[in-house]
Amino acid sequence: MNNDEILQKLTGIFREELDNNEISLTAESTAEDVEEWDSLSHIQLIVAVEKAFGIRFTSSEIQSWNNVGEMMDSINSK
Numbered sequence: 001m002n003n004d005e006i007l008q009k010l011t012g013i014f015r016e017e018l019d020n021n022e023i024s025l026t027a028e029s030t031a032e033d034v035e036e037w038d039s040l041s042h043i044q045l046i047v048a049v050e051k052a053f054g055i056r057f058t059s060s061e062i063q064s065w066n067n068v069g070e071m072m073d074s075i076n077s078k
Contacts, residue, residue, distance in 0.1 A: 025068050029068040
């Protein structure tokens, strides 16, 4: 999968989990850019992303992310 495909899939996951079809993610997107993305929904998003991509993240990976692009890098590395 290339980054565009990953970003498109992530956007769909975020829209579904956060119940907002207006969400438009970029590699630079952060939780501050998405109103519904708070600490509780962050956990739901991680679980949904892991399930959708068939992967598992380590807690250190998750804590190191500063934006969606870094999440995409972790997905790519798996």
